[in-house]
Amino acid sequence: MSSTHSFRRRRAALLLIILSLSMGVSSCASSGKKAVRDDAGNELSLIEETAHGLFYSPESDDGVRDMIRILSQEFENQEQRITELFNYHSDKKTVIHVYAEVSQFYDVVGRVTEGTYDLDDNTIKIYTPLNLSSPSVRSEYVFQLIHEFVHSVIQQINSKIGQVKWLDEGTAYYASGQLEAELKSPTRHPVFPDFEQVASPSFFDVFNQSAYFYSGTIVKFITDKYGQESLNKVIRNPDHFEELLNVSFQTFYEEWKAWSNHSLMSIVKENFSG
Numbered sequence: 001m002s003s004t005h006s007f008r009r010r011r012a013a014l015l016l017i018i019l020s021l022s023m024g025v026s027s028c029a030s031s032g033k034k035a036v037r038d039d040a041g042n043e044l045s046l047i048e049e050t051a052h053g054l055f056y057s058p059e060s061d062d063g064v065r066d067m068i069r070i071l072s073q074e075f076e077n078q079e080q081r082i083t084e085l086f087n088y089h090s091d092k093k094t095v096i097h098v099y100a101e102v103s104q105f106y107d108v109v110g111r112v113t114e115g116t117y118d119l120d121d122n123t124i125k126i127y128t129p130l131n132l133s134s135p136s137v138r139s140e141y142v143f144q145l146i147h148e149f150v151h152s153v154i155q156q157i158n159s160k161i162g163q164v165k166w167l168d169e170g171t172a173y174y175a176s177g178q179l180e181a182e183l184k185s186p187t188r189h190p191v192f193p194d195f196e197q198v199a200s201p202s203f204f205d206v207f208n209q210s211a212y213f214y215s216g217t218i219v220k221f222i223t224d225k226y227g228q229e230s231l232n233k234v235i236r237n238p239d240h241f242e243e244l245l246n247v248s249f250q251t252f253y254e255e256w257k258a259w260s261n262h263s264l265m266s267i268v269k270e271n272f273s274g
Helices: 002-034 062-085 102-109 135-157 165-175 178-183 195-199 203-207 209-225 228-236 238-245 249-271
Strands: 035-037 043-049 053-057 094-099 115-118 123-127
Touching: 043 062, 053 062, 062 094, 062 135, 094 102, 094 135, 102 123, 115 135, 123 135, 135 165, 135 178, 135 228, 165 178, 165 203, 165 209, 165 228, 178 209, 195 203, 195 249, 203 209, 209 228, 209 249, 228 238, 238 249
Parallel strands: 053 094, 094 123
Antiparallel strands: 035 043, 043 053, 115 123
């Protein structure tokens, strides 16, 4: 009896050890995804994991969870469209840091913006308010998320694309759907930029938000005239722009300007003909 009892105790102890070890391994595995730190040292918890994304936030209350649930659903709705558009594939999930406090977000990214993508840590960082009940507000911040996702895709395709700002920002503005939405609005932009202004490093400083619009129309013109595959080639080799499109920059500019005055104005007139 004592021998049997001793055996049972040893077996029970062994089972407890195995169970303890397995729980420890499980805890370590899950904790690897549950908390990260941002550039400001804030601890962020994993709020939502989807098929292609990991959504972190420094807050985890119900309001934040509801907001991130909306963002994550919209992200999944468009993820395949974007990756297929640019012939891109990754086995890694996109990491997204979401901040509901704008001052905290500015502190983290170090400037006034609503979103950014950091190639160094391969992370999208966005500000999004808790209340997305208004369709216009929801669209604005969903656009921002997809805009930054496009940046993440094309900059992972070519890490130097960020140095060609009109192409980097124009592609994000076009592929996110922001350009299409703006063409349906009565937005007014300054005088059409000349060739030197578009080519200048100060283009975005001088034209501000309008630079995103005009850069987006350049990308739309490339896809309309030369095709999406040509845009993908330019993204991968922007230094060979003229060779890939078989056109000089100056001639391309003149063609884009003429196309804009005709095609874009037709779209605007059609949207507001009523």
